[in-house]
Amino acid sequence: MVTLAFFIEDAMQSRGTLFAGLIAAATIAAIPIYDIDSWPLAKRSLVHFFVMLVTVLPLLLFSRWFSVPLAIGVFMLFGIGGWTIGYFAHRIQEQKRS
Numbered sequence: 001m002v003t004l005a006f007f008i009e010d011a012m013q014s015r016g017t018l019f020a021g022l023i024a025a026a027t028i029a030a031i032p033i034y035d036i037d038s039w040p041l042a043k044r045s046l047v048h049f050f051v052m053l054v055t056v057l058p059l060l061l062f063s064r065w066f067s068v069p070l071a072i073g074v075f076m077l078f079g080i081g082g083w084t085i086g087y088f089a090h091r092i093q094e095q096k097r098s
Helices: 011-035 042-063 068-098
Strands: none
Touching: 011 042, 042 068
């Protein structure tokens, strides 16, 4: 998506594609934090949150898609929602293995 953004002629569309690609890349790059089994879930969650805080939140703000309060709200809502879905999906998967 990031590379594609450079070939889009419409500046606003190109900018939006660039930021969407960077947000997706940062989010996907941080997923392996949850594979560090030697860390408790609280530590993995906290480290993941701070990685998202220094990558995704600034990208949301620089994208100018949202006002600052709304960007923070969207960041928190998606973070809490994503964490909750991931937690329950992992629990269900673990129960099926048992």
